[in-house]
Amino acid sequence: MAVTVERSIADKTCIVGVGETEYARHGGIADKSEFRLCLEAILKAAADAGIRPDEIDGFASFGYERPEPVLIQAALGIPEMRFSNMVWGAGGGGCAAAVMNAAIAVHAGLCRYACVYRSLCQGQYERYGHYRPRPRGGPHMAPFGLMSPAQMVALTTRRHMHLYGTTTEQFGIVAVTLRAHAQRNPRAVMRGKPLTLVEHARARMIADPFRLYDCCLETDGACAVIVTTPERARDLRIRPVRILAAAQASNPGWGLGPMGSHNMPIEDYASVNSRVLAGHLFAMAGLGPADIDVAQIYDAFTGIVVMALEDFGFCGRGEGGPFVAEGRLAWPDGGLPVNTAGGLLSEAYLHGLNLVIEGVRQMRGTSTAQVADARTCLVTSGGASGHKSALILGH
Amino acid sequence: MSAPAKPLPQMTPLERPYWEYTRRHELRLQKCGACGALRFPASAVCPECFSDTAEWARVSGRGRVLSWVVFHRSYFPAFEADVPYNVVMIALDEGPVVISTIVGIANEGIRKGLRVEATFEDVTPEISIPRFRPVEE
Numbered sequence: 203m204a205v206t207v208e209r210s211i212a213d214k215t216c217i218v219g220v221g222e223t224e225y226a227r228h229g230g231i232a233d234k235s236e237f238r239l240c241l242e243a244i245l246k247a248a249a250d251a252g253i254r255p256d257e258i259d260g261f262a263s264f265g266y267e268r269p270e271p272v273l274i275q276a277a278l279g280i281p282e283m284r285f286s287n288m289v290w291g292a293g294g295g296g297c298a299a300a301v302m303n304a305a306i307a308v309h310a311g312l313c314r315y316a317c318v319y320r321s322l323c324q325g326q327y328e329r330y331g332h333y334r335p336r337p338r339g340g341p342h343m344a345p346f347g348l349m350s351p352a353q354m355v356a357l358t359t360r361r362h363m364h365l366y367g368t369t370t371e372q373f374g375i376v377a378v379t380l381r382a383h384a385q386r387n388p389r390a391v392m393r394g395k396p397l398t399l400v401e402h403a404r405a406r407m408i409a410d411p412f413r414l415y416d417c418c419l420e421t422d423g424a425c426a427v428i429v430t431t432p433e434r435a436r437d438l439r440i441r442p443v444r445i446l447a448a449a450q451a452s453n454p455g456w457g458l459g460p461m462g463s464h465n466m467p468i469e470d471y472a473s474v475n476s477r478v479l480a481g482h483l484f485a486m487a488g489l490g491p492a493d494i495d496v497a498q499i500y501d502a503f504t505g506i507v508v509m510a511l512e513d514f515g516f517c518g519r520g521e522g523g524p525f526v527a528e529g530r531l532a533w534p535d536g537g538l539p540v541n542t543a544g545g546l547l548s549e550a551y552l553h554g555l556n557l558v559i560e561g562v563r564q565m566r567g568t569s570t571a572q573v574a575d576a577r578t579c580l581v582t583s584g585g586a587s588g589h590k591s592a593l594i595l596g597h
Numbered sequence: 598m599s600a601p602a603k604p605l606p607q608m609t610p611l612e613r614p615y616w617e618y619t620r621r622h623e624l625r626l627q628k629c630g631a632c633g634a635l636r637f638p639a640s641a642v643c644p645e646c647f648s649d650t651a652e653w654a655r656v657s658g659r660g661r662v663l664s665w666v667v668f669h670r671s672y673f674p675a676f677e678a679d680v681p682y683n684v685v686m687i688a689l690d691e692g693p694v695v696i697s698t699i700v701g702i703a704n705e706g707i708r709k710g711l712r713v714e715a716t717f718e719d720v721t722p723e724i725s726i727p728r729f730r731p732v733e734e
Contacts (some may be wrong), residue, residue, distance in 0.1 A: 341606040342638055361686075409670070
């Protein structure tokens with residue numbers, strides 16, 4: 203039977219290994235190079251899968267990853283590297299798409315074990331929250347002082363507040379909820395630092411309406427994930443996590459969105475460019491928002507979590523603020539526990555790949571904020587960028 | 598050593614006419630030579646009809662505030678003296694959205710739907726940047 207476009211690689215591949223280094227605030231890891239952290243994460247992922255590191259024969263990454271697969275191949279003595287792939291785009295939108303590409307590669311038989319990896323030492327290179335000159339968008343942004351992701355996303359978030367009455371307290375609830383999840387997670391950079399709504403509201407203003415705790419961490423660390431076919435996974439000792447769906451899309455006319463010149467269509471302006479993506483993702487999985495038990499939502503800023511809840515259909519347009527205020531994101535009883543390891547706001551900012559790893563833990567039943575009987579986990583990638591992608595993982 | 602100056606617009610062949618007109622204190626956008634659609638920022642081909650012909654058509658310079666933020670932290674030394682400063686999204690009456698700064702009123706006076714028109718700041722002898730100021734309805 204022919205595979206339909208909608209179903210494509212639905213439930214054809216799985217994640218069999220995950221690896222993470224320690225996570226630290228930018229500059230917190232000075233004694234190890236970014237490349238060494240990258241290798242450390244890959245070695246841990248291979249060990250987790252129960253394969254030899256030199257059995258990895260494919261690599262996929264995103265977001266201008268620095269260590270190239272050929273360098274990893276040489277460092278790990280990999281005899282044949284048969285797939286090397288990177289997704290365009292800043293803002294983390296390529297993360298789930300890199301998993302999708304790894305899945306395509308192993309499903310097509312191009313390689314056997316594809317490793318998705320991301321290493322990021324913001325202390326050794328550049329801080330993502332700071333101004334980085336970019337060729338596109340620049341002529342109409344930087345001259346006006348529009349220079350940092352917090353500022354760019356503040357504009358779309360403010361529009362959401364105008365249109366729907368969304369409040370800064372609702373953003374505070376996102377920050378406080380995710381910080382609470384991080385208190386259970388020994389890897390989280392913000393463990394041991396619980397947050398209250400009052401502290402959120404009194405924190406220093408960064409780009410109105412965003413105060414300090416509306417903005418994600420800037421992190422040193424690395425993550426890796428191993429993708430293979432169910433047939434190969436049967437020979438491994440670990441139970442595979444199914445990739446029920448993986449998709450990449452962008453709404454019409456979005457361009458670089460708020461990371462560019464902000465000329466996305468006005469009807470989509472107060473969104474995270476995931477309406478088209480969500481449609482394809484759920485169609486591939488044959489599931490709807492009501493079928494999702496737990497979600498890892500790209501939370502570079504609190505405002506984009508609220509908008510993502512709407513784009514992915516967990517609530518109607520404009521209802522994200524009240525949805526959050528009802529406590530729906532909270533583990534264990536909120537109904538849709540979100541970012542159960544603390545997310546980019548409170549665990550670490552590994553450009554979203556740590557959200558994929560937490561999704562895997564939820565499906566394995568090993569999260570530090572485990573959702574009971576969780577069978578499905580949504581993982582979204584990117585907040586404001588052009589390229590957006592997402593996964594649905596299955597138990 | 599002096600602090601770096603504020604970034605100036607990068608001049609690409611596509612963008613250069615926009616900034617040459619702003620230097621003359623004129624706001625002009627690309628207008629498709631085939632279907633007449635306005636587009637911004639500059640692009641080589643019309644996204645409506647794919648024609649690569651375009652003229653730089655003068656627009657009213659009037660519009661409304663779609664969204665705005667006030668920045669309380671600077672990410673570039675040259676903007677530190679400006680904090681807190683505003684950045685606004687303005688929907689021009691002709692449709693396209695431009696990023697700019699509101700001048701002439703306090704940040705607290707900026708609101709959604711505020712009626713504005715372009716004004717030009719000569720930042721160097723070669724570069725003038727469009728800002729916007731409130732006007733009557």
